Amino acid sequence: MGNKSEINDVKQTEEELVLEEGTTDSSDGVLEEEIQPTVQEEKEVTKPRSKNDESKVMMQEAENLINKANKEVQETQSIVAQNVAAFEKEKLTISNTTITQSMILLEKVAYDYTKELPEEPFEISLGTTTEDVRVSNISSGGFTGLILALIAMAATLVGWIYVAAQKTGTALDPQKLLETPPTPAEMEPLFAWIGGGMTGGTGNAQLGMATVGLSALFVGFLVYKLRVSLKESKNLKIAKNTYERSHNYVAQQKESKTEMEKIDAHINEVTPLLEDYRILLDEENAKLQRILHVEGQREESSEYHVTSQQIMRDTDRLMDRVEKLIMTPITKEGRLNEASQMALMEAKALYESFIAKLYA
Numbered sequence: 001m002g003n004k005s006e007i008n009d010v011k012q013t014e015e016e017l018v019l020e021e022g023t024t025d026s027s028d029g030v031l032e033e034e035i036q037p038t039v040q041e042e043k044e045v046t047k048p049r050s051k052n053d054e055s056k057v058m059m060q061e062a063e064n065l066i067n068k069a070n071k072e073v074q075e076t077q078s079i080v081a082q083n084v085a086a087f088e089k090e091k092l093t094i095s096n097t098t099i100t101q102s103m104i105l106l107e108k109v110a111y112d113y114t115k116e117l118p119e120e121p122f123e124i125s126l127g128t129t130t131e132d133v134r135v136s137n138i139s140s141g142g143f144t145g146l147i148l149a150l151i152a153m154a155a156t157l158v159g160w161i162y163v164a165a166q167k168t169g170t171a172l173d174p175q176k177l178l179e180t181p182p183t184p185a186e187m188e189p190l191f192a193w194i195g196g197g198m199t200g201g202t203g204n205a206q207l208g209m210a211t212v213g214l215s216a217l218f219v220g221f222l223v224y225k226l227r228v229s230l231k232e233s234k235n236l237k238i239a240k241n242t243y244e245r246s247h248n249y250v251a252q253q254k255e256s257k258t259e260m261e262k263i264d265a266h267i268n269e270v271t272p273l274l275e276d277y278r279i280l281l282d283e284e285n286a287k288l289q290r291i292l293h294v295e296g297q298r299e300e301s302s303e304y305h306v307t308s309q310q311i312m313r314d315t316d317r318l319m320d321r322v323e324k325l326i327m328t329p330i331t332k333e334g335r336l337n338e339a340s341q342m343a344l345m346e347a348k349a350l351y352e353s354f355i356a357k358l359y360a
Contacts, residue, residue, distance in 0.1 A: 051232035055239035062246035069253040105288040123329040141231025149220035164190040
């Protein structure tokens with residue numbers, strides 16, 4: 001009993017080994033089948049493209065680059081336009097209410113405040129590239145090639161007939177040929193000359209017709225291939241030029257987008273600062289009203305208390321800075337104006353000094 005059990009165990013082990021080997025062979029076969037299509041696919045991928053295909057790919061890439069650049073610029077323009085609207089609203093508020101009230105109050109206390117006129121007209125413009133890069137469609141030139149091929153075939157046919165007529169002494173009247181086509185009997189000598197007679201041998205009309213037909217087809221084929229080849233070369237040249245111009249266009253649009261972002265950042269600093277100035281000037285206006293209520297109106301500002309005169313000067317300085325800030329053009333020729341940047345720095349410095357006094 002023990003021996004039979006050992007023999008069965010050995011057979012079972014051998015069967016398992018055979019099954020494992022078979023499984024390994026089977027799996028190797030599957031891997032080979034999976035690898036073979038991959039090699040074929042690589043061959044298809046590495047297949048060289050025609051000039052027209054290459055031109056179409058370059059044109060498509062150029063169009064994608066241009067569209068993406070335009071979309072990014074338009075999105076930036078939309079954001080800047082919203083911030084410009086907020087700036088204009090705050091500018092209008094401080095000009096028509098707070099500053100106007102400050103001027104009226106300073107006039108009542110006989111303080112000589114002269115509003116400076118802007119040296120340049122106010123401007124916020126976003127410069128973008130004006131270069132127009134058009135992506136044209138790529139045509140194979142097959143249609144025009146076919147038309148030219150048919151013309152070349154007709155010219156070849158006419159040439160053969162004309163030469164054969166001259167050599168055989170056959171009189172052909174073009175006008176009569178258009179009115180009444182020649183009969184096969186009239187054309188037979190011509191085709192016979194073409195089909196062997198021109199070499200001094202016995203002419204064969206059928207061979208001549210075949211020669212005329214094949215030569216016409218050959219010339220037409222050459223003309224067609226030449227036209228398509230020239231068109232492909234022209235397409236590739238145009239595609240390369242468009243592709244290069246699209247990169248230049250994208251670079252210019254990127255520069256414009258960067259400049260817009262600078263302008264936007266500047267506006268985002270100016271707008272809240274205008275609100276800060278409005279609050280400060282509202283406080284100074286309240287002080288001026290208190291001065292008028294307590295000290296009344298005098299003929300000269302120097303007649304007011306020293307503290308009151310300081311309030312007048314503070315109001316003057318605040319008005320001067322904020323008016324310079326809102327009147328200085330933010331942009332110049334589509335770029336952030338350095339004068340506006342300087343006006344912002346000065347306005348921020350004055351505001352910070354006033355805030356520092358409040359907490360001193």
